[in-house]
Amino acid sequence: MEHEFQRIMVIVVHKGVDLDAFGSALGLSSVFGAKVFLPEPKNRNVAELVKGVEEYLTSEVDETVIFCDTDSVGNWKAEYIFDHHGTVFGANSSAVTLWLNQCGYLMRIPDNIRCLLLSGIYEDTGFLRYDSTKPLDLESVKLLRQLHSNLVGMDVHISPPLSEAHFSAIYKIIERQEQIGILGNTISLSYVYEKETNGEISSIVQLLQATQEIDAYVLLVGGKNRVLGICRARENVPLWDLLASLNPVGHRYAFIFRSRGNVEALFSTLPELIREEVLKYTLVSDITLSKVTLIEPLPVASALQFCRQYGLSVVCLRSDHTFFYITRQDLERLNRLGYGERDVLSFSEPFPCFKQDEDLSTAYPFLKRRMPLLVEKEDGFYIATTDDLIRQGVLQFYENPSEVLKVGEQVYNQIGPLLSKLTEKGVKVYLVGGAIRDYLLGKEPDDIDLSFEGDVEAVYNVLCSMGISCQLIPKTFSVKGVLNGTKLEFTRARKDYYEKPGILSEVATSDIIEDLERRDFTINAIALQLNPGVSMLDPFQGLSDLKRRTIKLIKRWSILEDPSRAFRAINYKNKLNFTLAPELEEELRNVNVKGRPAPRVLMEFRDLMRSSQVFQNIKDIVRFDLMRFFGESFLFDDILEQGLSLLEKRALQENMDVRTLSEYAMALIGLGFRNMDERKRFFKQLGSSNRFNKLAEELLQRLR
Structure with missing residues (x-):
């Protein structure tokens, strides 16, 4: 040939x-x-x-x-x-x-x-x-x-002759079987390690396929519990095909799915992998639902009173044949921030209504966005909240896309022994915030931010027992330490309450979902569970926004709660080279700011001025009129725009250091205040009125 x-x-x-x-x-x-x-x-x-x-x-x-x-x-x-x-x-x-x-x-x-x-x-x-x-x-x-x-x-x-390895593997499979429940269905599941098959995987696969006592089995390889294959003996347990539909990296026989720790941790993740297929055979009306009354739009304070009077966690509204909802928790926060007289519809989220004969797979994409399940039956409307669905085992937010599992491997290479110790103490650890975002973008984060569910003192004691230099900070439920040159910060999962816009919030412990919900943008609300198994938690579709390189608010009104998020959005946009979602741009232009800017606003503004993208940051601050946070007389005219161009050229020619450049940038933008009292107050807030006035005068001389 x-x-x-x-x-x-x-x-x-x-x-x-x-x-x-x-x-x-x-x-x-x-x-x-x-x-x-x-x-x-x-x-x-x-x-x-x-x-x-x-x-x-x-x-x-x-x-x-x-x-x-x-x-x-x-x-x-x-x-x-x-x-x-x-x-x-x-x-x-x-x-x-x-x-x-x-x-x-x-x-x-x-x-x-x-x-x-x-x-x-x-x-x-x-x-x-x-x-x-x-x-x-x-x-x-x-x-x-x-x-x-x-x-x-x-x-x-x-079909080679049966060997002792065949019999030994089958005995282990039978001994290890256990029951897992999925929406009322019980499946008998077991496992065997590749090393226990003595190289006879192929023929053992055939034997296991014929083992009727067990519905499904798992082949594991190595010490990391990587799944080599999942098959089933009972015909109505389509694990093989279900996992294939997840588009795993690599080939369909050796699914790239990793679960650290013991094998029980692997079992706990299996229902999430096959749940979506099971939902195709479950009608929405099969879920436990509560009768709901749809109300017409009303003020925030009235909606909150309605919730309190009837002990409701969600208010459902109908307007022009469209359904909306808002949670009691959000109503509490809005009312506390002084928006009680605003129309609740402006803060509510639209959501679909399903028929009782539709299957749950149709509703599942919406439910994963933390929307309640609204169902229309013959005798009226019924609802199940997100928490109701989680308790019933219908809804979960854990997934295992391949890029996230790769991140898990990277983190384990850095802090694997520490995570194993925390698992022994019953502490669940999640990679969160900028760390998971940077890993997913292919960058090595400077610090590793970790959220956890468990006892903060247990975390502190584990770090100390491993000889890791660390500091316990009770006020924020956090522990800071350094391991092999990597900065670690463990923070207890928490929820927060803002008494006034922009001030530091009061915090209380919570679960990881509430911790993610309190954050600013969807790309910062992704968590990677690191123990006892590796799974992604993404209730606000942050991973999709990360792939689309889009910055989107978790709550449309969250800039009202913390105005510093307006400046943080600009920071992420230019630092990551992302785009702002249209609704975020609208909020940046429309958010009202009263009184003096809060310390958090000043902190975020300074960060923008100290950034390597300072010139683009200034252009965006001007484009969205964010200097109104500091005064009403701001106007960035053609002369100041010319000054910005000259400063950019000068910074390049003189190789200006970051501190000097940021001071000139702040002085230049301060010249936009036509009211001298506002300009003086602005420079004073930045820390040195005399210093910035001198720099501003120098810039004016150059422009003349």
């Missing part, structure tokens, strides 16, 4: 390679003119079959590598990556078979290799018996059988 690829390449497959990977690698090698490298230990079955295909094998790797299995990626340098697994194939060899046929290569492959491809498909589908078998598997088998005249002895490839 003449090869169309001139360079000699090597295909590397994983340790304990099975027939599926072996056949796929050989099929590709015959096309590329490549050699196959099989790391030790080999699967017993494959070790026997190697004798007939030695011409395709190599004992060393010193050429360009094509990977045939993603488990090998970490060990070799690859110019190309060929993954023999496919997301729509029950058997992985089917993907290679159909690809080879499409390219016109299948007929040119030797009989013995086509036999191995067929064996790989049979191996993964139990001779096409398993529910994971797909139509494309059948098509692949048909193609191979048409080209292969002698199928005698095929069963020897895929």
